[in-house]
Amino acid sequence: MIAETVCSAVSAAGLGIAVVTAYRRRFLAAARIAAYSLVPVGLVLTGVVGWLADTALSPTAWAGFGVLGAAWLLFTGTRAVERRRGTTGDGRKAARRARREAVAPTATAPPLGGTTAGPSARPSTARSAPRPGDASEDFSDIEAILKKHGI
Structure with missing residues (x-):
């Protein structure tokens, strides 16, 4: 009973504040305040407040x-x-x-040139030019930086 009375008083106070806000020509804020102030009355009318009071005790x-x-x-x-x-x-x-039991394929991909030649088709030079992602190129850059700084 007391919870319903408190909710009604809070709603009445909120509606009073909404009227004062509307009098100051702030209609959007007044409508928002009125909406918030109607929530406690709605909770009382649906019985939620009584149920919560009974549950809390x-x-x-x-x-x-x-x-x-x-x-x-x-x-x-x-x-x-x-x-x-x-x-x-x-x-x-x-x-x-x-995943543990999966077997990797043993065949390798054919060369891009389309030839099926064996190992003899490789270039005869002992050392090929480093590729852009090659580790030796990375280390040579690091060595050059260290030499530049005298380390």
Whole structure:
């Protein structure tokens, strides 16, 4: 009973503020304040306020919230253990096993020139020019920088 009275008083005060705001020609703000001030009356009329008041004072409801909290803790705890162990289900285990058992293909790709010549078709030079992503080119750049700084 007291909760309904408080909600009605809050709504009446909010509507009064909305009227003063509208008098100052701030109609958009007044409409927004009026909307907020009607929410408590709507909650009283739907019975939500009475239900919340009964729930807040009920030991059975608090015991139910405790049971729900314990269930949530158990659920999150078991999920954390599963993630730590890496056993989140049979599907992931089977996928991991299949990846380990996969065999790489033994055939190599044919040369880009379209010839099927063997190793004798390679250039006769002992050392080929470094490619852009070659590691020796990277090290030569580093060596040049170190020499420049006297290291």
